[in-house]
Amino acid sequence: MIVARNILRLASGVLLGLATLFGVASARAQTDPLPSWNDTAPKAAIVSFVKKATTENSPDFVPEPERIAVFDNDGTLWVEHPMYVQLAFALDRVKAQAPSHPEWKDTQPFKAVLENDIKTLAASGEKGLIELILATHGGMTSDEFEKVASDWIASARDPKYKKPYTELVYQPMLELLGYLRANGFKTFVVSGGGIEFVRPWAEKVYGVPPEQIVGSSIKTQFEMRDGMPTLFRLPQVNFIDDKAGKPAGINAHIGRRPIAAFGNSDGDLEMLQWTTMTGGSVRLGMIIHHTDAEREYAYDRQSEFGHLDEALEAAAINKWTVVDMKADWKEIFPQK
Amino acid sequence: MIVARNILRLASGVLLGLATLFGVASARAQTDPLPSWNDTAPKAAIVSFVKKATTENSPDFVPEPERIAVFDNDGTLWVEHPMYVQLAFALDRVKAQAPSHPEWKDTQPFKAVLENDIKTLAASGEKGLIELILATHGGMTSDEFEKVASDWIASARDPKYKKPYTELVYQPMLELLGYLRANGFKTFVVSGGGIEFVRPWAEKVYGVPPEQIVGSSIKTQFEMRDGMPTLFRLPQVNFIDDKAGKPAGINAHIGRRPIAAFGNSDGDLEMLQWTTMTGGSVRLGMIIHHTDAEREYAYDRQSEFGHLDEALEAAAINKWTVVDMKADWKEIFPQK
Numbered sequence: 001m002i003v004a005r006n007i008l009r010l011a012s013g014v015l016l017g018l019a020t021l022f023g024v025a026s027a028r029a030q031t032d033p034l035p036s037w038n039d040t041a042p043k044a045a046i047v048s049f050v051k052k053a054t055t056e057n058s059p060d061f062v063p064e065p066e067r068i069a070v071f072d073n074d075g076t077l078w079v080e081h082p083m084y085v086q087l088a089f090a091l092d093r094v095k096a097q098a099p100s101h102p103e104w105k106d107t108q109p110f111k112a113v114l115e116n117d118i119k120t121l122a123a124s125g126e127k128g129l130i131e132l133i134l135a136t137h138g139g140m141t142s143d144e145f146e147k148v149a150s151d152w153i154a155s156a157r158d159p160k161y162k163k164p165y166t167e168l169v170y171q172p173m174l175e176l177l178g179y180l181r182a183n184g185f186k187t188f189v190v191s192g193g194g195i196e197f198v199r200p201w202a203e204k205v206y207g208v209p210p211e212q213i214v215g216s217s218i219k220t221q222f223e224m225r226d227g228m229p230t231l232f233r234l235p236q237v238n239f240i241d242d243k244a245g246k247p248a249g250i251n252a253h254i255g256r257r258p259i260a261a262f263g264n265s266d267g268d269l270e271m272l273q274w275t276t277m278t279g280g281s282v283r284l285g286m287i288i289h290h291t292d293a294e295r296e297y298a299y300d301r302q303s304e305f306g307h308l309d310e311a312l313e314a315a316a317i318n319k320w321t322v323v324d325m326k327a328d329w330k331e332i333f334p335q336k
Numbered sequence: 337m338i339v340a341r342n343i344l345r346l347a348s349g350v351l352l353g354l355a356t357l358f359g360v361a362s363a364r365a366q367t368d369p370l371p372s373w374n375d376t377a378p379k380a381a382i383v384s385f386v387k388k389a390t391t392e393n394s395p396d397f398v399p400e401p402e403r404i405a406v407f408d409n410d411g412t413l414w415v416e417h418p419m420y421v422q423l424a425f426a427l428d429r430v431k432a433q434a435p436s437h438p439e440w441k442d443t444q445p446f447k448a449v450l451e452n453d454i455k456t457l458a459a460s461g462e463k464g465l466i467e468l469i470l471a472t473h474g475g476m477t478s479d480e481f482e483k484v485a486s487d488w489i490a491s492a493r494d495p496k497y498k499k500p501y502t503e504l505v506y507q508p509m510l511e512l513l514g515y516l517r518a519n520g521f522k523t524f525v526v527s528g529g530g531i532e533f534v535r536p537w538a539e540k541v542y543g544v545p546p547e548q549i550v551g552s553s554i555k556t557q558f559e560m561r562d563g564m565p566t567l568f569r570l571p572q573v574n575f576i577d578d579k580a581g582k583p584a585g586i587n588a589h590i591g592r593r594p595i596a597a598f599g600n601s602d603g604d605l606e607m608l609q610w611t612t613m614t615g616g617s618v619r620l621g622m623i624i625h626h627t628d629a630e631r632e633y634a635y636d637r638q639s640e641f642g643h644l645d646e647a648l649e650a651a652a653i654n655k656w657t658v659v660d661m662k663a664d665w666k667e668i669f670p671q672k
Contacts, residue, residue: 065539220588222581
């Protein structure tokens, strides 16, 4: 181990020397790491935060292992309208599974899904939603679910943009993820959505590996099946990673307090509080405010889909940065 | 992000070139990365596995992000006798908390603890143990618990060796952790013990950061206290990361199947099965067999503390490597 460590030390020393020699450091300073961000306050806040956290011998310096950044997913990293992507997945799964569930024709909320009756579906509320999730996400092994989710995400298309959902991720946020990682941060997704729904594509799309995804989950059970070990997904809720659940999920998975948090709704309020309200080191809290009806959507407390209310109030009090998508982002989606 | 990526690519290219230039690669090949391991079968199995997994263009090559190795803690990375370290912690906590719990004088299993009546304590079984854990590990914030656990681990001494428990870690396993990491593996601890008990010292002792610890846990609840966000530890079991719980814990935290697993008891059986019994790439399963009564302890199925039975049978069937501590390890503990 000591040998390995010494090699690493030697390597990083050599690297640092070379970076200076070849002018990499100065080239880097001249190249904008956040080209899709306009030169407005949020970009300045990000760059200033990263400089503070990474400048050695400064009072705000944060050692690399403690540079943890957490990102909500729906509405923060990718589009959440006209409905959460995972809900679109669940509705498609109900339709695909319906032939083996004749009883769904007469049972809510399944009946509403099969009849495309979104109003009745919405009226079934959180209880109905959880019923749909358990019926479509449970009852199979973890390997089977991963395949079902991967296949769906590869073929499904957003109804407005007619594109795969994985192309409807926010280009400025991709740049931000990369910028933080280039500065020694570990980036985590902390989603209200299902952990197993996000994992199959997050590494490719966000550069975030499965072990850095935190999310809602259902219970799994280890079983030997035909002599092979399997994890069977039970139709039982294990954990809801939303609102007050987010700090608990962060603590369970990460085990230390993040120094930066990015969200877009009241579901992210407690995560932002947990990250920023501390006597500790420099912190960054940021809320993505959907203000761009032309390029994407505009909504907050007044909107039908509105769920950014309390967190927007808290932003002013806690000095969280609010991103005005229309004014602060040059691009919304990656240009292919 | 693209700029950052290119810099990283440039850097790693330069580095590779330099490694050859300066002869680092050949120096490395000549230096034994596992000096505390005798040149017996287990060391050969480890080195062969790592070579296979890391040799590009070989049929057994495993891409770096998939190089996940999981380690049980008690009895695999540190001493578990005469009792689990965490149990010693719980007993000390009962004694420390007793003044504010006069009722414990007449309530089992607390009475047994206060009277050092290990026999009655043992008779209280798993139910009694969980009662002790909840009473001593719950009822405070996560920050408070971290301090209590850290303070205890810094001051407590093992009764036989008269040393801090963090010095009673196995030197060969420390070398193994480092060797795997130097070869692009991510190392995780997957403990039946409490995740919050292991995290405060695992980074310093094992080089494993908090986010790579999987373990048993109690429920936490987010609360604002005096205007500050806190996580309060409820006296309720959340998850038991033992036996069939280990694959579930691995899936919840890591989200992909490990390619190497290290354990020492029947509690690790399912983790070893989950890791190795698959049609996938090259795998390594290893059991640490405590055979050294002189330098440490000797126990398995026959012993009073014995709990290595079914997993030892399974080792023969599944071709897991069994480490004979007496024959295969030159050193047991780090020499300071």
